[in-house]
Amino acid sequence: xxxxxxxxxxxxxxxxxxxxxxxxxxxxxxxxxxxxxxxxxxxxxxxxxxxxxxxxxxxxxxxxxxxxxxxxxxxxxxxxxxxxxxxxxxxxxxxxxxxxxxxxxxxxxxxxxxxxxxxxxxxxxxxxxxxxxxxxxxxxxxxxxxxxxxxxxxxxxxxxxxxxxxxxxxxxxxxxxxxxxxxxxxxxxxxxxxxxxxxxxxxxxxxxxxxxxxxxxxxxxxxxxxxxxxxxxxxxxxxxxxxxxxxxxxxxxxxxxxxxxxxxxxxxxxxxxxxxxxxxxxxxxxxxxxxxxxxxxxxxxxxxxxxxxxx
Amino acid sequence: xxxxxxxxxxxxxxxxxxxxxxxxxxxxxxxxxxxxxxxxxxxxxxxxxxxxxxxxxxxxxxxxxxxxxxxxxxxxxxxxxxxxxxxxxxxxxxxxxxxx
Numbered sequence: 001x002x003x004x005x006x007x008x009x010x011x012x013x014x015x016x017x018x019x020x021x022x023x024x025x026x027x028x029x030x031x032x033x034x035x036x037x038x039x040x041x042x043x044x045x046x047x048x049x050x051x052x053x054x055x056x057x058x059x060x061x062x063x064x065x066x067x068x069x070x071x072x073x074x075x076x077x078x079x080x081x082x083x084x085x086x087x088x089x090x091x092x093x094x095x096x097x098x099x100x101x102x103x104x105x106x107x108x109x110x111x112x113x114x115x116x117x118x119x120x121x122x123x124x125x126x127x128x129x130x131x132x133x134x135x136x137x138x139x140x141x142x143x144x145x146x147x148x149x150x151x152x153x154x155x156x157x158x159x160x161x162x163x164x165x166x167x168x169x170x171x172x173x174x175x176x177x178x179x180x181x182x183x184x185x186x187x188x189x190x191x192x193x194x195x196x197x198x199x200x201x202x203x204x205x206x207x208x209x210x211x212x213x214x215x216x217x218x219x220x221x222x223x224x225x226x227x228x229x230x231x232x233x234x235x236x237x238x239x240x241x242x243x244x245x246x247x248x249x250x251x252x253x254x255x256x257x258x259x260x261x262x263x264x265x266x267x268x269x270x271x272x273x274x275x276x277x278x279x280x281x282x283x284x285x286x287x288x289x290x291x292x293x294x295x296x297x298x299x300x301x302x303x304x305x306x307x308x309x310x311x
Numbered sequence: 312x313x314x315x316x317x318x319x320x321x322x323x324x325x326x327x328x329x330x331x332x333x334x335x336x337x338x339x340x341x342x343x344x345x346x347x348x349x350x351x352x353x354x355x356x357x358x359x360x361x362x363x364x365x366x367x368x369x370x371x372x373x374x375x376x377x378x379x380x381x382x383x384x385x386x387x388x389x390x391x392x393x394x395x396x397x398x399x400x401x402x403x404x405x406x407x408x409x410x411x
Contacts, residue, residue, distance in 0.1 A: 092402045095370035102338070103374065194335050195366035197398040204401055 008271045012264055019260040023253055030249045037242040044239070048232045055225050062218045077211050084207060088200050098193035105186050112182065116175045122168040129161035255292055262288055314340035323349070328357040333364040333395065341371050345378045354379070359390035364398050376407060383408055 064076055136154030140147030266285045269278040314337050317326040327344045329337060345354065354375060358364075372388070379385040387409045391399055399410060 088401055089403075091366050092369050092373075095366040096373035097370075099338075099367070099370035099374050100377075103342075190335050190367070193367040193370045197364070197366055197369075197401065198394070201394075201397045201401050 005271050008267045012267050015260065015263055019256055022256055026249050026253050026256070030246055033242055033245050033249075037239050041236065041239055044232050044236050048229070048236075051225055051228050051232065058218070058221055058225070062214070077207065077214070081204075081207055081211075084200070084203055088197075088204075091195050091197070091200065095193045095195065098189040101189045102186060102193070105182055105189065109179070109182050112175055112178045115171065119168045119171040119175060122164055122171070126161045126164035126168060129157055129164065133158035133161060258292055259289070262292075313337055314344075316340070316344045322353075323351055324353050324355065326355045326357060328360065330360040331362055333358075333361045333368040335365075335367040337368070338371060342374070345375055348378070352379075353385040353387075355387045355389050357389045358392065358395050361395045362393070364395045369398070369402055369404070372404065372408065387411060 133154045136150060136157065140151040140154060143150065262285050266282060269281040269285065272278060313330050313332070315328045315330070317328070318324075319326065325344055325348055327341065329341075345352075348354075356372070356375075372386075375386055388399065388404070389411050391410050396410075399405065399408075404410065
């Protein structure tokens with residue numbers, strides 16, 4: 001039959017087993033937390049690096065597209081805008097010059113028209129000359145032998161009249177050709193002068209929209225990236241709970257060992273106490289246990305309660 | 312008729328009102344407005360009824376500018392709105408003419 005001392009020894013062994021089990025659990029919990037926090041920190045640092053790279057890329061894109069600040073001082077949108085403006089100026093210049101050419105063509109047409117009228121006058125003169133030559137031939141026939149010399153003159157006048165008519169016909173052909181050419185030039189100049197300006201307007205509007213949208217995107221992305229950076233910093237700071245938890249766990253382990261030791265002493269005192277003389281020892285142990293009940297090194301219960309207090 | 316020319320000799324002024332499309336088809340009528348105008352004449356081109364203009368119209372306005380020897384105070388482009396106003400803006404004609 002087991003006596004009182006044996007029971008106490010059994011109790012002590014059971015207590016030791018429980019205490020060791022609890023200690024093992026706490027050590028494993030500490031290891032798991034440390035491992036998880038290590039991974040989380042590495043992930044957040046990686047994220048922070050990626051956000052930083054993204055920020056730099058954004059700056060570079062904004063600089064190239066919108067700010068107009070490459071090594072030549074010309075951004076893409078600035079260059080495109082300048083090119084578009086030059087194109088518009090060129091279209092206007094070509095239209096103005098084409099209209100001037102058309103004005104000159106109108107004056108030139110008027111001169112060619114005058115040449116055409118002169119040609120008609122030459123025709124009229126030729127007809128009159130032929131009529132004179134015809135009458136002269138009649139008169140030379142009436143004059144008989146005396147009119148032979150005049151016949152030569154009349155024939156010559158007829159020949160000259162024919163030559164004039166032929167020249168006039170040639171001039172008329174040339175004039176008609178000139179009118180055809182002038183008309184072709186006028187049509188070409190008209191085509192050159194006539195450009196639909198709506199495309200230019202749409203391009204400029206589109207370009208301004210792109211610039212405005214880029215501004216908006218830049219502002220939004222900048223603020224979003226700043227927010228992400230802040231959140232990462234907050235998360236990284238929050239992960240310092242590992243220190244708190246480790247301290248807490250270490251403190252608990254230490255207390256657990258002390259509680260185990262004090263409990264052993266209490267059992268010893270109770271086991272050897274025959275005349276009630278061990279009461280003083282029990283009181284001392286009780287006092288020590290009360291001291292152990294005081295809060296540990298990490299007093300706060302959340303990260304928002306302030307800085308971590310180290311042992 | 313797309314173009315109406317109103318002469319005001321007492322004011323030394325010619326008012327040209329364009330209706331509908333202002334393009335090369337208006338050229339013959341438009342040039343009548345300034346070819347016979349005496350020296351020192353001022354011009355008002357009324358765009359109130361113009362729905363569309365192209366670069367040929369810009370070229371005609373440049374011809375008119377030559378006629379007034381580049382004096383921006385002697386050509387007023389009146390009632391500009393809509394697409395014509397945008398074309399005039401994109402071509403920077405506000406620097407060459409009085410736009411109202």
